[in-house]
Amino acid sequence: MEFTFDLNTIWFILIGVLLTGYAFLDGFDLGVGAIHLFIKGDNNRRISINAIGPVWDGNEVWLVTGGGALFAAFPHVYATVFSGFYNAFMLLIFMLIFRAVAIEFRSKQPMQWWRNMWDRAFSISSILIAFLMGVSIGNIITGVPIGPDKEFAGTFLGMLTPYTIMVGITTVALFMMHGSIYLTMKTEGDLHETIRTWVNNAIIFFVIMYTTTTMATLIYYPNMTKHFVENPGLFIIAILNMLAIANIPRVIQRRKDFFAFLSSGAVIASLLVLFAIGIFPNLVLSNPNPEYSLNIYNAASSQKTLQIMLTIAMIGVPFVLAYTVSIYWVFRGKVKIDSSSY
């Protein structure tokens, strides 16, 4: 399909930006959750939760807004995917509830069993959320059965193939790396040194998963490389992605944790850009009948709605960025537990 820079394409990009913002931001707090149980000692675990305390809620809003934008811009994708993957989405909802509640309730009672219970809920839900997100991305790469009526025609278990599970684990690894780097910025003393050693382990875990998954993608889903073959210039994103990965151990070594965090953010962003280029202009690939795929044209709202929403986004997004940045600025630096902490 010819690339035209129209409203549909703009919204493909904007939803990509929202979901990238989500992965960048909620990615680190999901990652903190994923490694939470490795952290020993109640005080250390409180530091871990309070490191994300003021911001996780705002981070999740990126998902809410991304979902709302998907509903508005591409209602058929929203309807087909959410109803087709009913069980997966219900699981995701329950995990999101558990996680929110765990963060909120954990430190409200002093009993050990109480805190252990919520620590587990927090960690397991974080891992499962990251995993489910990865599995969804995997399914969009492999394609799912879609009928001529735009309705999903597959099964829940059909979602779980070796490949999609691999993408799921890669996502968990990616967020663990991102989250552990975030924690190095927020901690000090012994805890900081311990987490620093975990960053290296997380990088290794991620690189192994990433390499294997990429090989599998190239071998089994060559359709993902179509645009890169046609426009070799795009390969520069893959190179940037690699450089960003390589940069993390380098700056971690030099204790420039903030730059390591930016690098792992760049890894996340570039991976999603590669993924978006790979699927464009499809949003949900139909497999085995590619002609039924939902793309940015047959699944979209009217031009008028896309135009209105673009106006809304252009007014709203500068504000969103301004106060997101200011809030991170206010809560910069190491975590100190005080009377308003979790």
Add this chain to the structure above:
Amino acid sequence: MDVEILARLQFAFTIAFHYIYPPLSIGLGVLLVIMEGMYLKTGNKEYERMTKFWVKVFALIFAIGVATGIVMEFEFGTNWATYSRYVGDIFGSALAAEGIFAFFLESGFLAILVFGWNKVSPKIHFLSTIMVSFGSMLSAVWIVVANSWQQTPAGYHIVGEGLNARAEITDFWQMVFNPSSMERLSHVLSGAWLAGAFFVLSVSAYYIIKNRHVEISKKAVKIALSLAIFASLFQLFTGHKSAVGISENQPAKLAAFEAHYDSSAPGTLYLFGWVNEDKQEVNFGIGLPGFLSYLIYGDFNTPVKGLNSFPEDERPPVNIVFQTYHMMVAIGMGLIGISLFGAFLWWRGKLFDYKWYLYILMFSVLLPQIANQIGWVSAEVGRQPWIVYGLLRTSDALSKTVDANQILFSLILFIIIYLLLFVLFIFLLNEKIKHGPDDSDDTSSEYAHSKQLFSTN
């Protein structure tokens, strides 16, 4: 049970549970602005302790509101896919606007409101409180606009036919200011203010009865009572406006409110009753003949369009709408009574002299909650059998790929998880209330600490 019943039950259950929390945070948000504003204006430490206490309660309520709110957004897609395809072009812009304008504002500044006491100056903190309160009301704006569009669609045209038909937007502002959105929004907001006001009244009355935190609680009662007086009277006004609007735009719903069947007769205003839907009459009721006509048209003899003017498959269930509507009105009147009586006692300087009145305040926390819930029941059930009034039937709006067992399973899980969540919420709320506002020594040292942080930064 079939998919339609289960999907409706699940939506009703999850939205009803969710709707415990947003009205509380909207109402409490307004009170927090007043409390903190009073602190900044007077410098009185008691207002500061009051604000800090209620911010902690606010944070707990807000967290559950967020967790149960994501469910609602997802459920449009999971359970109502056909509806999503039908309204996506219209509903979507409102939902996206809600996310971009309101949710980011609320959740961002909430961080400073809850965790930022020692990190920003008192003025910036106050600004954050205002922003959280403003954001929470802004989210009500967009969601009520979307819901009102379902009640009174405007600014759209229908594209495609049969299964592929969907509504597309033609005029954004007509959609936003559809015939019912402003009166319904003001009705929802004042319902939320009442929920917040009576919540603070209840906890503060409890403290006064128990002779704890008395000075703070007396101040809090005065602040909350002022909001309650305003909101309860305003609610009467918005409720009346809504009813008149419904008589124009959704006559079947209005007829169900008062179980009015005969289109040639003037409308009777019932105080209470029990509708026999088979015989189409109201039993055990006391009604004021002609008063419904008077309230709508200013004339006792004007006929009101009755349910018999509508084909049977376009009528809502009558008795449940009748009962919930009348109970809501009765509670609304009761809240006016409680508020005005408080105003009278306050005027006479005897606001805290009568224990029985404090007990009434303590238990009245449930009234706005019940009224908000059943008010929505009468609004939403009164719209049936339509999901989008006159355009799309609820039975045609379901997800085609989801079967009854899937919904039954998720519904059971929702019930279990939400019940647990509710028990936890009450338990933690109770702990917070028992703990009460922090002692003044503690806060003053914290305040000094924050000042010190400022000078060193």
